[in-house]
Amino acid sequence: MRKMILVMLLLSIVLLSGCWDRYELQDLAIITAAAIDVVEDEQIRISVQIFIPRAITSGETGEDPSTGSTFVREGVGKSLAQAVADLQTNIPRKLFWGQCRIFIFGKELAEMGIQKEIDFLVRHPSPRGISNLYVSQEEAKRMLELIPPLERYSGEALRKLSQQEIGIDTTLKDVDVKLAGDSQSIALPIIKVLVSPEESRQGNQSIPVIDGTAVFQRDKMVGALNMEETSWLLWLIRTLKNGTISVMPKGNEEEVVMMPISGNVKFNPHISKNTWNMTFSLEVEANVIQNETLLNLHNENTVKQFEKEIEKVLKENLTQTMEKLQQEFHTDILDFGKRFHRKYPDEWKKVKNNWVEKYPEVNVTIHVNAKINKTGDIGPPAAIPRDWVEEQ
């Protein structure tokens, strides 16, 4: 028995020392964001933003803000996998993907299709399913080269922007699930370089910001929605919480601006006699945040009228956005396919294989029910003599 214990103890020296899978921090190149572009001869180029740990520790002595705490390296290859292998030859340390939560695709690549690249990312054990994906207006690599004035590196700035629900939020897992699923469409946020108005800042000292939505049919980008259309799209997905909505009451040339505080969206698929219908109902509660008109908001009828106006504005714009998706881009990013499949499995089987043709034929009805919750701390317009205020 004693011999046995001795053998075990000796063996544990070999096993417990960590052996093969031990990595020290100084052996790793920590990737914070990655950008994938297509370059000449249809080659794939991957650029990665690598964190320099030293740049943070030397903060006290005053680091040079123009250099930043990251650097960018790239690799080129026929496929993404080969490009990553090429990238490793340019970096003395082992690439570490565990912290990389940002993948940016160049617009050119997005238009050619991203399925092959997605396969690499999903197959590889290190990139996480919760990583965010973006499409870059210009070369994707450019986004990594930016040095944000506030955050440590541009990837971090982008990640924080995504959390603010300004644009659409799509993860690697979503892309895999949706492209393999019924709808066969995805939407990714488009980003661009923010042009800083400050003259004292150099061109590189900026951040990437969200500039719309790229819509995909299968894995190919077929079009883009601008920032305004994106905000209407977000209404269709979930209620936009930090956007604003403005209405112009009848007989007025000024606007009343409101901010939605809570809401509820619901899709109801319905098939009757071969016509496929989708009813979208939106319930929204809003607060008035600015009143440019002379109307008194203490008046119940005025508020009631506003509610109707919001409903009208929302309905108009949502219908337009919906039409754009259906008739212009033919992309089912709102998952109509999935919703029909769940409710009408038998009918779905018949159209499953030509859903792209069937999808534009779906009749969409939009119902909006708006309620005004508060009009702010005051009723009548502020800083105006009492007798100028219009009561009705």
Added chain:
Amino acid sequence: MMIEKGRISTGQMELLIIPTIISTAILSISSIDARLAGHDMWMTPILGSSAGFLTVYIVWKLHELYPGQTPIGYSQKLIGKVAGSLFGLLLILFFSHNTGIIIREYTGFIKSNVLLQTPSIVISLSLLLVAALAVRGGLEVIARTAVICTFLFLSTSIVLLLLIPEVELGNVLPTFENGFIPVLKGAFIHQSWFSEFFILAFIFPFLNNTKKGLKSGFRAILVVMFILCYVNFFVLTTIGVVAGDLYYPVYAIVKSISLAEFFENFEILITASWVLGNFVKIAMFLYAASLALAELFRINDYRVMVLPLSLFIFFFSYWDISNVVELVNYMGQIQPFYLISVQTVIPLFLLLIALLKKKRSDNN
């Protein structure tokens, strides 16, 4: 002849048998389920558990007819010395082979997800060695380690609750899209795991309260069924039928947990606790194989068999399956027939013979 002197309680038996079924099942069963049963995968364990109830009932009846004996002992009395010994040999080979495959599954998972650079021989041998040491300690030692290991193993399943914000209940719809057959197919995969309850035949004789065995066996089946349903439900409602493309869907969903940007990286916790579950499973099978081997060859101490048998099992883990694709095909196409025929069908015949014999002797 009683080789094992230790006695365990029914509670310990449950803690031994639960990880014996679950630890390999949660790894990739939901992937096969998603492929076969699609949206209905959440209910397959419920149907699959019927094989567990049947197996436990058979084993219990045989135990009642031949109290204090293992299948090696009573099979010789039932179908004669030669046929009984052959059945015993089959069981030993079956246990060794099955343990080899369990180790292969374990090593494959660890090697491809956690310890990418470590040679697989180190991963398999280290766990096998620890299990062998526990088995050498006897049934009581295995049972006591199982109390700790199973508790730690099962408690980490709470982590899945962090996925609740991402649950999309609609993924369950449409139910019975392609009729009832896909559900049966999925359940058929599950029954192979539930038939592993046969191993209770080697524990029932050593219970300190032999009357409660059947009840606690059934209770263990319910727990296993519940956990498999729970896991399948989260896989289905978070990633849906795409789970069929993944080799390790449960690992994938745990990896995607991100609650408030703070609760993340749970996969390491899950993997560490899962190793404990596998330890219990391998120890359990190794124990059954060693005990059967010793009893068949009338050796008084089964402990001498453990280490040689471990080496044999280690070779099995390399001989049979060459990669993960083969492994998944084996689990989906061969194992359901293989496991149930050895662990449920043959014991069922033994039980029928035993009942006939009893009837005849009663008549006389």
